Amino acid sequence: MQIPLLPYLIAVNILAFAVTVHDLLCDRKVRPMLPTPIWVVLVCAGGGPGILAAFPVAHGHIYKRTVFRLFAAIISTILWTLGTLTTAGLIHFDVDSLTEALRAPHPVLAAYLVAVNLVTLLCFIVDKHQARRHLSRIPEAVLLGLSLAGGATGGLLGMCLAHHKTAKPYFRWGLPLCLITDLVVLAYLLQAGLI
DSSP, X not given: OOOOHHHHHHHHXXXXXXXXXXXXXXXXXXXXXXXXXXXXXXXXXXXXXXXXXXXXXXXXOOOXXXXXXXXXXXXXXXXXXXXXXXXXXXXXXXXXXXXXXXXXOOHHHHHHHHHHHHHHHHHHHHHHHHHHTTOOOOOHHHHHHHIIIIIHHHHHHHHHHHTOSTTOXXXXXXXXXXXXXXXXXXXXXXXXXXX
């Protein structure tokens, strides 16, 4: 039996919203949150929009324990949206168009990617320097945001070169997810001729 996509996504997002509101309220009061596997299943199942909607409703601040949940929800929303729109036939992915687009020069895109990756790399190195000296740090949301905005390669290099954030699972898993998301979005935009 096939489950219709829209009712499924509505149900998953209502549940993701409820779980996230609960966890944001617990995080603010430093109480235990629900087990991580519940949240991971909801993100993978397409609950990203429900998680994103919970932040303003619960007046959720981006605490250390919830920063990756926010970024994972953004990634989930992007990938599920592209997959759903492609499956529904509303947008098309054409490998031939992508191949042709990759042959053409993209100087503005190349300049942007070089710049955002250099900035991300420098932010990781500076944050490591600041951490060693117990000075003010660059927020993790900034590091993850730069990575998701196209700087994931710079972030991964920063993790390796500066040995920074390597112990944090949400950076070890998050930066490769950012890189995959960046590549998927870039492939869609290039083949559609939007870049």
